[in-house]
Amino acid sequence: MDIFDFLTMLGGLSLFLFGMSVMGQGLERAAGSKLKTILERLTSSPVKGFFLGVVVTAVIQSSSATTVMVVGFVNSGVMKLTQAVGIIMGANVGTTVTAWLISLAGLEGDGIIQLFKPSSFSPILAVIGVVFYVFLNNSKKKDIGAILLGFATLMFGMETMSGAVAGAGLADVPAFTNILLMFSNPILGVLAGAVLTAIIQSSSASVGILQALSSTGAVTYGSAIPIIMGQNIGTTVTAMLSSVGANKNARRDALIHFNIIGTAVFLILFYAVRLVIDLPILNTAVNEAGIAIIHTTFNIVCTAVLLPFNKLLVKLACLTIRDEAPEPEVNLLD
Numbered sequence: 001m002d003i004f005d006f007l008t009m010l011g012g013l014s015l016f017l018f019g020m021s022v023m024g025q026g027l028e029r030a031a032g033s034k035l036k037t038i039l040e041r042l043t044s045s046p047v048k049g050f051f052l053g054v055v056v057t058a059v060i061q062s063s064s065a066t067t068v069m070v071v072g073f074v075n076s077g078v079m080k081l082t083q084a085v086g087i088i089m090g091a092n093v094g095t096t097v098t099a100w101l102i103s104l105a106g107l108e109g110d111g112i113i114q115l116f117k118p119s120s121f122s123p124i125l126a127v128i129g130v131v132f133y134v135f136l137n138n139s140k141k142k143d144i145g146a147i148l149l150g151f152a153t154l155m156f157g158m159e160t161m162s163g164a165v166a167g168a169g170l171a172d173v174p175a176f177t178n179i180l181l182m183f184s185n186p187i188l189g190v191l192a193g194a195v196l197t198a199i200i201q202s203s204s205a206s207v208g209i210l211q212a213l214s215s216t217g218a219v220t221y222g223s224a225i226p227i228i229m230g231q232n233i234g235t236t237v238t239a240m241l242s243s244v245g246a247n248k249n250a251r252r253d254a255l256i257h258f259n260i261i262g263t264a265v266f267l268i269l270f271y272a273v274r275l276v277i278d279l280p281i282l283n284t285a286v287n288e289a290g291i292a293i294i295h296t297t298f299n300i301v302c303t304a305v306l307l308p309f310n311k312l313l314v315k316l317a318c319l320t321i322r323d324e325a326p327e328p329e330v331n332l333l334d
Contacts (some may be wrong), residue, residue: 008164013209015157020098020205023150030143046086046310050303053090063095063203063235067254075250081317084253085310092232092299098204099292102158102211126152161212186226186267193230203235207295211288221290222282225270228294229263236260252317262302 057066070087073079125148132145183189197206210227213219240254274282286294306313 005164009161012157012161012164015153017205019150019154019157023147026143026146026150049086050090053087054094057091057094058097063091066091071250071253074253075247081249081252081314085313089303089307095204096296096299099207099295102208103288103292122152122155183223183227189226190230193227194234197231197234198237203231206231211291214286217285219286220283221286224286224291233260233263248321252321255317
């Protein structure tokens with residue numbers, strides 16, 4: 001890999017992150033106030049809250065943004081802590097939409113299949129986006145233009161990054177493959193995924209980076225699984241930061257982010273099964289769609305297991321962040 005491949009990869013990563021940011025901001029501006037109203041009203045049960053979290057996060061493409069919004073509602077007293085649990089769980093499932101959009105880039109075939117590849121339709125979206133954003137004065141249409149431009153930039157950045165990584169021949173570089181083999185160690189893989197996501201503040205973006213690396217053919221299921229688990233932990237950092245200085249319930253809300261519990265349970269069960277049963281697929285190269293499947297399966301399974309225990313999660317958060325004990329009264333006559 002020469003310096004030009006490296007610079008191209010960095011340029012693609014920059015466009016990918018910028019496109020995701022522009023798209024997310026456009027979506028929040030276009031529907032932000034409506035989403036807040038919906039969040040306030042449709043949380044009467046954890047199941048309703050879950051589906052609401054899925055839809056809202058699929059729209060704004062950021063589980064962190066949804067969680068921060070919910071932390072704000074809890075802090076202001078608009079929403080109870082018990083109402084927030086379902087939304088946070090739904091947000092983790094909704095954020096998997098980005099991985100599926102990126103996996104479409106790996107579609108192979110001719111004719112109608114090519115129409116589903118983002119590289120086929122994103123240039124058209126970019127042109128429409130420029131017209132809406134540059135030539136129209138209506139603020140709503142400018143927001144729509146920003147959304148379309150953001151998506152097109154995101155996909156172009158993803159293709160540039162994937163092309164640079166694949167074209168650099170990294171699969172044949174021993175140092176690169178040795179690094180990826182290190183990540184098959186669950187602890188190192190989880191740490192790598194968590195640190196990357198905490199730095200760039202987006203699990204969707206970090207999963208996208210992993211999907212780009214998978215184009216080399218050197219990323220196996222065995223190394224991808226712990227990294228994805230870590231990425232789900234890293235996304236909790238934003239929620240924790242948003243709760244700094246907030247009241248106790250808001251901090252409890254940030255703590256309820258169940259990814260740490262889910263990752264621990266998932267990895268223990270997964271590697272327990274691996275000790276008993278030989279799984280040849282773990283040594284098989286994973287592609288973009290495989291990463292999207294792992295990411296989605298993890299979040300859906302965690303939600304299915306933990307959603308029925310939403311009240312227990314609230315109690316656990318309350319035990320972790322306790323209310324201050326009242327000061328004992330002093331009787332001056334004694």
